[in-house]
Amino acid sequence: MDETSNERQRILKARAAALAREPEKSTSEAERLEVVEFLLADERYAIESAYIGEVYPLKDLTPLPCTPAFVLGVINMRGKILSVIDLRIFFDLPNRGLSDLNKVIVLHHGAMEFGVLADAIIAARWIPRSDLLATLPTLTEIRAEYLMGVTEERLVVLDGGKILSDRSIVVHEEV
Amino acid sequence: MQWFLNLSTKLKIVCCFSLMFALIVVVIVTAYLGITATTQSQQELFRENYITSLDIVEMRADQNRARAELLEMMMTGDRSKQQALERDIQERSGNIDKNLKELTTAQKDDPHFLAALQELAVVRDAYRKTREEQITLILAGKSEAARTIGLGQQEERYNKIRDIALKLEQLEREQAKQRLAQSEQRARTSLVIFLLVGVAAIIISTAMTLAMTRAIARPLTEIAAIAERIAEGELEVNVLSSGRGDEVGMLIQTFRRMVANIKGHADTTRRIAAGDLSGVVTPQSERDVMGNALSAMGSSLREITREIIEGVNVLASSSSEIMASTNQVASGATETAAAVSETTSTVEEVKQTALVSSQKAKSVADTAQRAVQVAQVGRRSVEESIAGMGRIQGQVEAIAESIVRLSEQSQTIGEIIATVNDLAEQSNLLAVNAAIEAAKAGEQGKGFAVVAQEVKSLAEQSKVATSQVRTILNDIQKATNAAVMATEQGNKAVEDGVRQSKEAGEAIRQMSVSIDESSQAATQIAASSQQQLAGMDQVAMAMENIRQASEQNVTGMRQVELTVQGLHDLGQKLKDLVARYKV
Numbered sequence: 054m055d056e057t058s059n060e061r062q063r064i065l066k067a068r069a070a071a072l073a074r075e076p077e078k079s080t081s082e083a084e085r086l087e088v089v090e091f092l093l094a095d096e097r098y099a100i101e102s103a104y105i106g107e108v109y110p111l112k113d114l115t116p117l118p119c120t121p122a123f124v125l126g127v128i129n130m131r132g133k134i135l136s137v138i139d140l141r142i143f144f145d146l147p148n149r150g151l152s153d154l155n156k157v158i159v160l161h162h163g164a165m166e167f168g169v170l171a172d173a174i175i176a177a178r179w180i181p182r183s184d185l186l187a188t189l190p191t192l193t194e195i196r197a198e199y200l201m202g203v204t205e206e207r208l209v210v211l212d213g214g215k216i217l218s219d220r221s222i223v224v225h226e227e228v
Numbered sequence: 229m230q231w232f233l234n235l236s237t238k239l240k241i242v243c244c245f246s247l248m249f250a251l252i253v254v255v256i257v258t259a260y261l262g263i264t265a266t267t268q269s270q271q272e273l274f275r276e277n278y279i280t281s282l283d284i285v286e287m288r289a290d291q292n293r294a295r296a297e298l299l300e301m302m303m304t305g306d307r308s309k310q311q312a313l314e315r316d317i318q319e320r321s322g323n324i325d326k327n328l329k330e331l332t333t334a335q336k337d338d339p340h341f342l343a344a345l346q347e348l349a350v351v352r353d354a355y356r357k358t359r360e361e362q363i364t365l366i367l368a369g370k371s372e373a374a375r376t377i378g379l380g381q382q383e384e385r386y387n388k389i390r391d392i393a394l395k396l397e398q399l400e401r402e403q404a405k406q407r408l409a410q411s412e413q414r415a416r417t418s419l420v421i422f423l424l425v426g427v428a429a430i431i432i433s434t435a436m437t438l439a440m441t442r443a444i445a446r447p448l449t450e451i452a453a454i455a456e457r458i459a460e461g462e463l464e465v466n467v468l469s470s471g472r473g474d475e476v477g478m479l480i481q482t483f484r485r486m487v488a489n490i491k492g493h494a495d496t497t498r499r500i501a502a503g504d505l506s507g508v509v510t511p512q513s514e515r516d517v518m519g520n521a522l523s524a525m526g527s528s529l530r531e532i533t534r535e536i537i538e539g540v541n542v543l544a545s546s547s548s549e550i551m552a553s554t555n556q557v558a559s560g561a562t563e564t565a566a567a568v569s570e571t572t573s574t575v576e577e578v579k580q581t582a583l584v585s586s587q588k589a590k591s592v593a594d595t596a597q598r599a600v601q602v603a604q605v606g607r608r609s610v611e612e613s614i615a616g617m618g619r620i621q622g623q624v625e626a627i628a629e630s631i632v633r634l635s636e637q638s639q640t641i642g643e644i645i646a647t648v649n650d651l652a653e654q655s656n657l658l659a660v661n662a663a664i665e666a667a668k669a670g671e672q673g674k675g676f677a678v679v680a681q682e683v684k685s686l687a688e689q690s691k692v693a694t695s696q697v698r699t700i701l702n703d704i705q706k707a708t709n710a711a712v713m714a715t716e717q718g719n720k721a722v723e724d725g726v727r728q729s730k731e732a733g734e735a736i737r738q739m740s741v742s743i744d745e746s747s748q749a750a751t752q753i754a755a756s757s758q759q760q761l762a763g764m765d766q767v768a769m770a771m772e773n774i775r776q777a778s779e780q781n782v783t784g785m786r787q788v789e790l791t792v793q794g795l796h797d798l799g800q801k802l803k804d805l806v807a808r809y810k811v
Contacts, residue, residue, distance in 0.1 A: 087667045089660060102668075107661045110654070154653065174656065176684065177663035 085179045088210060091158060091171035094146035097208050099180070100169070101201075104160050104213030108174050111137070111155040120224055125170055128157060135159065137168040138222060140211075143199065162217040169216070180204060233443055237475045240443060244436045251429035258425045262418025269411035277404035280334055281397055287327040288393045290320040295386060298362060298378070302371045314363055321356065328352075341399060348392040355385040447476045451483055463491050493518055496526075503808045505530045537806045544799035547792065554792045558785040565778040572771040579764040586757035593754045596747035603740035610733035617729055621722040628715040635708045638701055645697050652690040659684030 088099035089108070109130050114137065116126040123142040127134050137157055141148055149172075157168035185202030198219070201212040216222070232240070297313045297320075304310060328349060335341040358377060365374040454465045467484045471477070489512070496509050500522075509526055511519030662680030666673030 089664065102664050105664055107664060108657050110657060153650075156657065174660050177660050177667070177680075 084183065085181050086185075086210070087177065087179055089158065089177045090175040090208065091156070092173045092175060093144075093171055094141055094149065095172075096146070097175065097206075098140075098171075099208050099210045100158060100160070100213045100216075101210075102177060104162055104217060106159040106161040106166065108171075109135075109157045109159055109168070110153070111151065111157050111170065112153070114151065123222075124224060125151075128168065130157075130159070130168075135166065135168045137170055139170050141170070160213055160217055162214060165217045167222075180208070180210070185210060232439070234473050237444060240440065240474075244440055247436060248429075248433050251432055255422070255425050255429050258418070258422050262415065262422055265418060266411060266415045269407065269414060273404060273407045273411065276334070277400050277407065280331060281400045281404075283327045283331050283334075284393050284396050284400070287324050287331075288390065290324045290327075291386075291389060291393075294320045294324075294359075298359060298366075301363070301366045302375055302378075310366060314367070317359075317363070324352070341396065344392055344396055344399070348389060348396075351385055351388050351392070355382065355389060358382045358385070444476060447480065451480065454483070454487075458487065458490065463487065463494050489518075493522055496522055500526060500529060504810050505533060506810050533806065533809045536802075537809075540799060540802040540806050544796070544803050547796040547799040551789075551792045551796050554785065554789050558782070558789050561778065561782045561785040565775070565782045568771070568775045568778040572768070572775045575764065575768050575771045579761070579768050582757065582761045582764040586754065586761045589750060589754040589757040593747060593750035596743055596750045599743045600740060600747055603736055603743050606736045607733060607740060610729050610736055614726055614729040614733065617722055617726040621719065621726065624715055624718045624722055628712065628719065631708055631711045631715055635705065635712065638705050638708055642698070642701055642705070645694050645701060649691065649694040649698070652687045652694055655687035656684060656691065659687055 087102040089102055089105050090097060090099045092098075109128075112128065114126045114128050117124055117136070123139050125137040125139045127136050129135075135157070139148075140146075151170075154173065156171045156174050158171050158174070159166065159168050184204045186204070187202065199211050199216055201210040203209055235243075294317045297317050301310045301313045301317075304313075328345065331345060332342065335345070358381070362374040362377055362382075365371070365377070451467075454467060457465055465487060467480060467487060469480065469484065472480075493509075496507060499507050505526060507526065509519060509523040511523055514520075659680045662683060663677055666677035666680055669676065
């Protein structure tokens with residue numbers, strides 16, 4: 054009897070909470086930013102959906118020799134060879150190795166297309182631009198370059214365009 | 229009288245006894261003379277009158293007999309008898325003749341008697357002649373004639389003879405009477421003389437005796453009385469001096485000296501008795517036994533007293549020390565008695581303890597016996613438990629197999645879940661990609677975005693579900709692993725249990741053996757305890773005896789203490805006593 058009453062109480066509370074939630078502000082298209090949120094080394098990052106082709110599981114990774122450390126390797130994505138970049142190197146995040154659950158976020162802009170390693174894809178969501186705060190002054194160099202902003206929820210929003218346009222990522226080496 | 233006293237006693241006694249001897253001689257002579265005269269007159273009487281009378285009577289008797297025989301001859305006719313009678317008559321006639329002759333010689337001084345006798349002889353001759361004729365006639369057988377002759381003249385003759393004989397007898401009797409009177413007269417006279425002489429002798433002897441008594445016996449009696457008083461110990465006697473020069477006087481003088489001497493010795497003795505030993509006794513001579521003895525006694529008493537004083541001093545100090553020691557010994561004995569009493573009670577307690585331990589040992593023995601049985605039961609139980617362990621081991625192994633199978637199936641489930649999860653992941657990716665595509669499509673893709681959102685929601689739900697399943701599965705796997713581990717541990721535990729049970733069985737077996745030995749030991753202990761109890765009993769009795777002895781000791785020591793106290797007092801008394809003696 055108690056359990057059922059408790060259960061009922063809990064359900065009722067949940068419903069009340071759902072009803073009490075503020076409806077999302079119906080912001081305009083220009084004022085909001087559609088991002089794909091993902092986990093990298095236990096930190097939440099997000100990249101603008103406009104630069105994302107798709108997300109793909111990290112399967113059959115082939116490491117590439119004679120490449121910088123941030124180049125993780127290449128994968129076969131439906132018959133297309135895609136290089137995978139490890140952003141952890143740039144952000145001095147701890148390397149925790151790889152698993153089958155790792156995902157690859159395929160960034161593309163024009164002719165440039167490569168994959169970025171993510172530990173897990175959380176969701177595709179909308180965030181208001183106004184929520185984005187200025188970058189932290191402690192971040193410098195490349196980290197500051199790639200950063201678009203940080204939300205109040207401590208979601209680090211990366212600038213996909215800048216990552217794609219960064220020439221330092223392009224590897225051109227001969228051995 | 230003084231001259232008599234001055235005579236020596238010897239002379240006095242000689243004089244006295246000589247006089248008395250003379251008197252006795254006079255008396256004896258007088259008596260002798262009287263007795264001799266009496267004897268003589270008696271002899272005359274016997275010889276002259278008594279014999280004569282007897283002869284006359286004999287002659288008369290013969291005469292009568294002869295006549296009787298003659299008559300018998302006449303009467304009898306027997307010849308031979310007549311002859312025998314005749315011879316007898318002749319013989320009697322001869323006797324008469326002989327008597328007549330004797331009488332004649334005996335009475336030759338008496339003419340009167342002789343004349344009568346002469347007449348008798350004449351008559352008898354005539355009688356004899358006639359009788360001869362008669363005998364002749366009788367022998368001739370003329371008895372009648374003989375009888376006739378016999379009568380008449382013969383008869384007269386016979387009577388005359390008898391008368392003369394009787395007259396003679398009468399004469400002699402009167403003569404004898406006369407003589408007897410004379411003899412009596414003479415004896416009376418001599419008796420009077422004897423009496424007179426005897427009385428005189430007695431008077432003189434008495435006078436002499438009195439004189440001697442006065443002279444000798446009275447002073448001697450006095451001295452004897454004094455000696456009696458001296459013998460009774462009295463020395464305050466006064467011996468008067470007398471001027472006598474005889475032995476009695478000498479005796480008195482000597483007695484006076486002796487008394488003075490004894491008095492001197494008595495004074496000396498009194499001084500010694502009073503404790504004055506300093507006086508020196510000088511003996512009168514070497515033969516003065518008493519003086520010498522007193523002197524020796526004084527010196528030896530001095531010596532002895534000196535030694536006694538030393539000895540008494542030693543005795544007093546020794547008795548003091550003995551008393552102290554005795555006190556200590558007595559207190560020691562008391563302490564000993566107390567200790568013995570405590571020991572006795574302790575022994576009693578030990579005895580009680582021994583009794584308890586004996587009972588305990590008995591109960592231990594019983595318990596050990598029961599323990600043996602219990603150990604056997606335990607052994608059987610252990611064997612059963614080993615068997616049970618074996619069964620448990622088998623079941624545990626079966627459980628382990630089941631769990632392993634369960635684990636494998638969980639693994640399979642996990643794989644399936646992984647697949648589902650993979651599907652959910654892919655669905656999620658698909659939903660994200662769909663959302664991205666929808667966003668690219670802009671306003672037209674809005675509906676698709678909702679679908680993508682729903683797909684994503686489903687994917688999320690399935691992911692949550694798989695996650696829950698995985699969680700559950702993890703729990704199951706953990707539980708399975710734990711079960712496997714537990715089973716292994718159980719297996720090991722069972723093995724350990726089996727091993728331990730075996731060890732326990734062995735231990736119980738050894739314990740059983742030990743308990744057996746313990747049981748025997750306990751029995752022995754019980755027996756020993758019994759003996760110990762008996763021993764303790766004896767010890768208790770012995771302790772009781774010791775206690776009594778110790779009490780007696782204490783009593784004895786008390787008595788000894790009293791005795792020593794008495795000894796000490798005696799020593800002090802002796803010391804005081806000895807101090808009175810002046811050495």
